[in-house]
Amino acid sequence: MITATKPPRFLIIQTAFIGDVILTTALLEQIHAARPDAILDVLVRKGNESLLVGHPFLHDVLVWEKKKPGDRFIKYRDLRRLITLVRSRQYDVVLNLQRFGATGLLTTLSQASITIGFAQNPFSRFFTHKIDHRYEPGIHEVDRNAALLRPLGMQGPRIMPRLYPSPDDFAVAKTYQGKPYVCIAPTTVWFTKQYPVERWAELIKMIPTNLTVYLLGAPSDVAICERIRTLADRPDQVVNLAGKMNLMRSAALHQGAVMNYANDSAALHLCSAMDAPTTAVFCSTVPDFGYGPLASQSRVVQTREPLDCKPCGVHGRTRCPLGHFRCAWTIRVEDLVLPV
Template identity: 45%
Template sequence: MIPNRILVIQTAFIGDVILTTSIVENLKAKFPNAQIDFLLRKGNEQLFENNPHVANLLIWDKKNDKLKNLIKVIKLVRKNKYDLLINLQRYLSTGLFSFFSKARYKVGYSQNPLSFSYNEKIPHVMSSGQHDIERNNQLIRSFTEDKAAKPKLYPTEAHYEKVKSYKTDKFITIAPASVWFTKQFPKSKWIEFLDQFQFDGNIYFVGAPGDSTLCNEIIEAASKEKCINLCGKMSLLESAALMQDAEMNYVNDSAPQHICSALNAPVTTIFCSTIPEFGFGPLSTNSRVVQTDKQLDCRPCGLHGYKNCPKGHFDCALSIDVTELNLV
């Protein structure tokens, strides 16, 4: 089958959407004349600014009138009558998009409650050593027969121009926050890292507006000069344009890690409660993973992390030697 219109569905968080761009890269390489649309949650659409491979974005507002907007997007998907629909999620809501789509050929994970409506379904297996882009690529392998492409973002000249003034001296970035507490390297450990870190360039803290307070607390407590809080002052693609040229980007197992992978930016990822074997590790050429060397029966405690350490000790993070983060 040579599809003319393709829909890719991924309504999860920023990092998941970035990794899904791997699918888009492979599809466009195989079907250069196809129109590729992408269905995602409201708030993530800026990731596709300037992406030459995505024609249209279908945006589901999940925060306001979720059900009403779900039905609205279902109707739009149904009206478009896609030749090929690829659903990368295992939840009922996205299964509804597929079920009512009128797409000629539908592919998704077998764990989706509505997978019986797929023409092709693939088991989603969290196997050791398989990265998420490889796992997702199985959904299109029967069409492309290719290895998984690297995820990719496309900052514009305007994005690079916006951050140009921050690149006059060597610099690193730190993205200290995470949606999940147990994925987040503790504030005390960031301070400890900075206090012993020998680096005479600029240190930029990046993140969302809500991360600004955390970053200010780290900066104020650390005995380090040239720390600058940029949280909330840049868009996602502006942050990507900045991180691309850093000496190193220090991140948690979260979205900034995947931004680095999509720009092949240097990255050091700190894994606390989660583990690289889940398949969400860094993909950059210059990438490192830092994690505890302490044997903990409770690690990993979950795929996504928790709001608090289930055991109360948070040893998976607190036992990490901060000198492991130093530039090599």
């Protein structure tokens, strides 16, 4: 427990992917609620820092450059830089949300007064406190993260993740909000988490024509989104915004949608952080892993077919291990379109 009269200084380490960083914002909300005077820093991997620009509770965002073309050792050189920087900050508390050795080493060498992380981290024996990380039905990732606050006496009721788009982000989103619309984020990093292109096109054909459909994604998703738009054959209704909206502008657009459709992906967590209406499509994974939607108006759609092979893993795969991908193909399009 923190008893110091001076504002305590925290470092929260989350160097995983976009969705993980979004869910980490719930921890920022909870710490701020318990100690509004706390000085909060976050460490993220390079590329994810844009999610936290302008966050009202954050003092600083540290960035770890883990990959660089032509430099195979950048990850370790930059880790050494971070260790020196973190030590100089003299943190009162380091909270490590990662279960991998590099961040465990950083936590151990941080010289923080209190270090807390998950027991599954190979360096957890050197932490001040370690908490078990388990996949249990009904326990969301934000709950698992919040458990790290237990040794500090700061764990309270669940607080939702939250993002803070800038006025400029909202202004850009507003240019697309002239009439009611739905958003579809049809892609993921993993093949087995992604509802098939043909099914997304079928869904669009069932969405009332008075609603504009915005397809969202990264620059690498432009071609897939264009294929969906072509298959849907509704050129006046569907707009391909892949590669045209950054994460925070997409978040602002999600907030004003009649409905948002997303796979088990970062887009799903963007919607949760904006409390935007969400239909989450789970193919090879299941919400019981703790990554389901958190928006007040949200629902999960999965196959109705009992499959012994589902889930085939906690994370997605590059292909269906059995070759049939029935966890995706047997999801009824009618089940998705119902709320709209």
